Amino acid sequence: MSVTRTLTISLFCVAFVASSQIVKRQVPTFVFEGDAPFSVDAETLASALTCPNGYPTSSSPPVLLVHGTSSTGEETWRNGYVPALKEKGYTACYVTLPGRAMGDMQVSSEYVAYNLHYLSQLSRALKPAVISHSQGGPNTQWALQFWPSTRAVTSSFIPLSPDFEGIDLLGSDLSNFCVGNLCQACIWQQSDGSNYFEALHGHDFAALVPTTVVWSKTDGVVEPAKINARLPGSTAISLQDLCPLRFTTHVQMTMDAAAFAMALDALQNGGIGSLARVKKQRLKTCWRIGAPDMDINIADQIREDFDSIIKGYIRRMPMAPPIPFACNIAMDRLFDVLVRRLVVGNTAEADPDLERRADSDCLSGMIEAAW
Numbered sequence: 001m002s003v004t005r006t007l008t009i010s011l012f013c014v015a016f017v018a019s020s021q022i023v024k025r026q027v028p029t030f031v032f033e034g035d036a037p038f039s040v041d042a043e044t045l046a047s048a049l050t051c052p053n054g055y056p057t058s059s060s061p062p063v064l065l066v067h068g069t070s071s072t073g074e075e076t077w078r079n080g081y082v083p084a085l086k087e088k089g090y091t092a093c094y095v096t097l098p099g100r101a102m103g104d105m106q107v108s109s110e111y112v113a114y115n116l117h118y119l120s121q122l123s124r125a126l127k128p129a130v131i132s133h134s135q136g137g138p139n140t141q142w143a144l145q146f147w148p149s150t151r152a153v154t155s156s157f158i159p160l161s162p163d164f165e166g167i168d169l170l171g172s173d174l175s176n177f178c179v180g181n182l183c184q185a186c187i188w189q190q191s192d193g194s195n196y197f198e199a200l201h202g203h204d205f206a207a208l209v210p211t212t213v214v215w216s217k218t219d220g221v222v223e224p225a226k227i228n229a230r231l232p233g234s235t236a237i238s239l240q241d242l243c244p245l246r247f248t249t250h251v252q253m254t255m256d257a258a259a260f261a262m263a264l265d266a267l268q269n270g271g272i273g274s275l276a277r278v279k280k281q282r283l284k285t286c287w288r289i290g291a292p293d294m295d296i297n298i299a300d301q302i303r304e305d306f307d308s309i310i311k312g313y314i315r316r317m318p319m320a321p322p323i324p325f326a327c328n329i330a331m332d333r334l335f336d337v338l339v340r341r342l343v344v345g346n347t348a349e350a351d352p353d354l355e356r357r358a359d360s361d362c363l364s365g366m367i368e369a370a371w
Contacts, residue, residue, distance in 0.1 A: 068134025137162020156271025210271025
């Protein structure tokens with residue numbers, strides 16, 4: 001082969017590789033009537049999904065894993081639930097929320113909402129189950145509430161140690177993220193009585209798909225733990241219901257044998273867990289610390305990351321971000337009530353609590369944002 005021909009072929013190969021790298025893979029957009037708008041572009045949302053074992057199939061159905069505050073999808077799930085679920089016949093994919101899930105939880109929920117649709121599409125219309133940890137719980141619930149289209153593509157929801165009610169920061173390790181009156185956006189939003197939770201509780205706050213909440217009485221971060229495990233219409237089971245003497249902290253939930261046993265039971269039974277079923281394996285489960293096929297050092301690594309971020313993370317702000325889409329819904333409902341009063345003269349459907357939520361949740365928040 002001549003030198004000229006060799007050089008020509010080499011240049012062609014280089015040009016082909018370069019052009020291939022420039023061409024972006026087309027990703028779908030998911031726009032449905034009644035859904036909140038996405039503020040993040042589809043390419044960014046799609047790039048947050050990782051499927052270490054390839055795409056799910058009918059013989060290995062999909063599970064979407066959603067991590068919590070100060071972590072990433074890889075740190076929380078890669079050496080834990082991903083291999084453990086594979087051994088049980090499931091293909092787990094995880095989403096990585098932006099900024100270690102320390103920013104606006106409304107934006108984090110966009111990643112969940114989009115990737116529920118995306119994973120379903122990649123799975124040839126199979127419905128993913130969701131297993132979440134910590135903040136991933138309210139993020140997923142927010143996605144189900146404000147992107148109603150996600151309910152049709154979600155088979156079940158299994159939150160581990162979620163905070164559905166709001167955290168008492170003074171009694172939680174999360175308070176360490178704050179310096180004076182400055183906290184990260186997600187810390188403000190996860191605080192008890194925040195505008196975020198007012199909005200979450202004021203719009204379809206219930207189990208919108210079959211849901212089983214798994215929680216620990218010795219959580220230490222989500223406090224009070226029992227109250228935060230409440231979601232109307234869901235099944236809630238504590239680890240201590242199965243193993244009375246078990247001491248499992250918040251970060252240990254991602255590798256705990258009892259937590260995994262409960263999550264797996266719910267996953268295998270349409271999203272509805274049963275303490276009675278899990279108790280059949282009580283002795284075997286309660287004697288284990290970590291779940292089978294999981295790296296038990298996961299919790300230590302998450303705790304180290306948690307501590308290092310507390311010392312070095314600086315994206316703090318003096319107040320929570322506004323909640324525009326939830327506000328629009330609340331104000332629309334309030335407007336409908338007022339129209340019925342003024343035009344129809346119907347006061348039977350008046351909802352004072354709705355008016356209170358619309359006022360405290362939106363008007364005051366808009367004023368604060370404006371100032």
